[in-house]
Amino acid sequence: MRYKLLIGGVCLIALGFIAVFPGxxxxxPRGYQDILRSIESSDGTVAWRFAPExxxxxxxxxxxxxxxxxxxxxxxxxxxxxxxxxIVALSRTLIGGAAGVLRVLVFGVHGSIRTVSxxxxxxxxxxxxxxxxxxxxxxxxxxxxxxxxxxxVMTIFDLGGIISSISLKTEALMKTSFFExxxxxxxxxLWLAKYHIVPFLATDLIEAFATQTVAVLQLVxxxxxxxxxxxxxxxxxxxxxxxxxxxxxxxxxxxxxGRLQGAQWMLLYPLGTYLVIxxxxxxFVSGLHDQFKxxxxxxx
Amino acid sequence: MRFLKPLMHAxxxxxxxxxMALCPILFVVKDGHVVINAAIALGFVADWFSGLADGSSWxxxxxxxxxxxxxxxxKFAFVTLSYLAIPGILGLVGGFAFGLxxxxxxxxxxxxxxxxxxxxxxxxxxxxxxxxxxLLVIVVLDITGHKLFTISxxxxxxxxxxxxxxxxxLYPLIYSYRMVLRSARxxxxxxxxxxxxxxxxxxxxLRYKHMGVAVLASMKTELPSIVAIMMTSIxxxxxxxxxxxxxxxxxxxxxxxxxxxxxxxxxxxxxxxxLLCMAAAYFITMLVLRLTLASLKAAVVHxx
Numbered sequence: 186m187r188y189k190l191l192i193g194g195v196c197l198i199a200l201g202f203i204a205v206f207p208g209x210x211x212x213x214p215r216g217y218q219d220i221l222r223s224i225e226s227s228d229g230t231v232a233w234r235f236a237p238e239x240x241x242x243x244x245x246x247x248x249x250x251x252x253x254x255x256x257x258x259x260x261x262x263x264x265x266x267x268x269x270x271x272i273v274a275l276s277r278t279l280i281g282g283a284a285g286v287l288r289v290l291v292f293g294v295h296g297s298i299r300t301v302s303x304x305x306x307x308x309x310x311x312x313x314x315x316x317x318x319x320x321x322x323x324x325x326x327x328x329x330x331x332x333x334x335x336x337x338v339m340t341i342f343d344l345g346g347i348i349s350s351i352s353l354k355t356e357a358l359m360k361t362s363f364f365e366x367x368x369x370x371x372x373x374x375l376w377l378a379k380y381h382i383v384p385f386l387a388t389d390l391i392e393a394f395a396t397q398t399v400a401v402l403q404l405v406x407x408x409x410x411x412x413x414x415x416x417x418x419x420x421x422x423x424x425x426x427x428x429x430x431x432x433x434x435x436x437x438x439x440x441x442x443g444r445l446q447g448a449q450w451m452l453l454y455p456l457g458t459y460l461v462i463x464x465x466x467x468x469f470v471s472g473l474h475d476q477f478k479x480x481x482x483x484x485x
Numbered sequence: 486m487r488f489l490k491p492l493m494h495a496x497x498x499x500x501x502x503x504x505m506a507l508c509p510i511l512f513v514v515k516d517g518h519v520v521i522n523a524a525i526a527l528g529f530v531a532d533w534f535s536g537l538a539d540g541s542s543w544x545x546x547x548x549x550x551x552x553x554x555x556x557x558x559x560k561f562a563f564v565t566l567s568y569l570a571i572p573g574i575l576g577l578v579g580g581f582a583f584g585l586x587x588x589x590x591x592x593x594x595x596x597x598x599x600x601x602x603x604x605x606x607x608x609x610x611x612x613x614x615x616x617x618x619x620l621l622v623i624v625v626l627d628i629t630g631h632k633l634f635t636i637s638x639x640x641x642x643x644x645x646x647x648x649x650x651x652x653x654x655l656y657p658l659i660y661s662y663r664m665v666l667r668s669a670r671x672x673x674x675x676x677x678x679x680x681x682x683x684x685x686x687x688x689x690x691l692r693y694k695h696m697g698v699a700v701l702a703s704m705k706t707e708l709p710s711i712v713a714i715m716m717t718s719i720x721x722x723x724x725x726x727x728x729x730x731x732x733x734x735x736x737x738x739x740x741x742x743x744x745x746x747x748x749x750x751x752x753x754x755x756x757x758x759x760l761l762c763m764a765a766a767y768f769i770t771m772l773v774l775r776l777t778l779a780s781l782k783a784a785v786v787h788x789x
Contacts, residue, residue, distance in 0.1 A: 305712075307764070308713070315506070315509060319508070319510075319514070320512065326517060327517075407612055445619050463613075
């Protein structure tokens with residue numbers, strides 16, 4: 186199943202490249218807007234074009250109600266989506282992984298976390314919504330600071346799963362003969378963690394990171410449905426609208442969700458881009474999982 | 486002392502939900518910094534507790550009209566519970582039936598396409614699936630002139646719409662199906678299965694009375710995961726299909742504004758009341774699904 190890893194990896198590298206250099210692929214500069222334009226034909230007649238415009242040679246993905254080029258918005262918004270996904274997934278993996286090891290090795294707590302908590306009853310994205318709501322709409326924090334705040338909030342939730350799984354794996358490692366041997370020889374906790382636990386958890390942590398990227402992308406998408414966008418939501422009075430400050434891809438789906446009938450391109454292209462990101466991540470995760478399964482992990 | 490632990494657990498549970506409802510009041514941005522508005526937030530909690538006695542905690546406004554929570558909650562709760570219980574039952578029973586009808590050991594290759602399709606569907610987030618189904622209905626309508634389903638709720642139709650039911654049913658169905666297959670594969674090698682097969686027990690009896698009962702036990706342990714998936718989907722489904730349920734009520738009235746679709750006003754008491762009702766909905770759904778599994782077990786053991 187190496188093809189999954191290969192296709193997923195190539196797609197993710199391509200998406201990463203586009204996110205870093207959107208200007209190379211974009212016909213127009215960032216934030217380009219043209220609500221009304223004229224076209225002069227060869228016989229001298231002038232025709233007027235109003236926003237929203239359907240996909241054409243001028244606007245490959247069409248334009249929205251306010252004349253913003255959808256393709257430009259997606260290309261420049263991709264970096265926000267990927268940045269959020271990577272930052273949150275990485276933070277969750279590192280914090281959750283460290284907490285999982287510490288939980289067993291230092292505090293001696295065993296077994297998985299299994300209680301009916303409010304986190305199970307009320308979905309985590311609703312918790313995140315309640316925390317981010319006062320900061321995100323017309324935020325005075327600025328898009329970048331807000332992104333970091335949003336990432337911090339998203340990291341806190343859903344840590345339980347990683348902590349639990351890493352704890353269980355640490356427990357399994359602590360029952361192995363090489364670990365018991367090291368303990369008998371007088372190894373301290375730092376030594377045990379550094380040489381007998383963390384190296385053997387590396388594949389699990391990489392896999393957890395990959396799985397978390399998918400989970401975070403879904404979380405960002407759900408928040409977008411409720412008009413809470415990564416990088417901020419701009420609420421304007423005239424015209425009345427809630428729009429994404431960053432043009433982040435999942436946010437664009439939320440923003441154009443009402444475009445089911447008429448001007449469907451506004452919804453279809455961000456949705457297609459979101460599915461490409463999700464599909465690439467899923468393929469990569471699945472390929473990585475299959476690859477790691479092949480590795481000999483006899484210590485479990 | 487026996488009741489002390491559950492009581493403390495329940496109190497903690499309610500306190501976390503109160504803290505959650507307080508977040509939009511507790512955290513504010515002042516001069517570009519996030520500050521904690523603890524005094525005002527605690528005042529809201531005190532008002533809510535005192536309002537439980539005098540009834541002011543039940544009052545909320547929607548537009549320019551004032552309503553009593555107790556008067557309107559049954560209507561909203563009925564919609565939410567319908568979209569949790571019906572798809573939950575359909576998903577569990579369907580997943581169990583499909584998973585067990587398929588021979589888990591011998592037909593892995595034959596059902597590869599079905600498994601791949603179901604895995605792909607399960608990988609789609611609920612809000613994407615909702616949009617895709619709505620788009621499909623519109624495309625079919627544009628091409629053929631025939632409207633397959635209603636794409637969002639309006640008062641002329643009943644509360645049970647096909648598309649939200651499909652979205653709500655699909656995830657528990659696929660989850661149960663995959664779980665049944667996994668559990669059945671695991672059970673098929675168990676000593677009681679080998680023993681029964683050696684004693685000449687019929688294939689149907691082996692599959693349903695032996696394997697089926699074992700699979701149902703593992704389904705019971707996975708119920709919290711299934712209900713958690715459904716609790717996430719209900720928020721998205723009610724909002725996407727404009728269903729008049731509790732979660733849509735939360736986002737459209739508790740976070741409401743002077744104009745449609747706006748978030749410029751927050752009603753703490755209403756948000757807290759709805760969240761507590763959603764917690765109750767979780768436990769009711771769990772109970773309904775536990776009863777469903779018990780009924781399935783009785784059916785498998787006695788009727789088949």
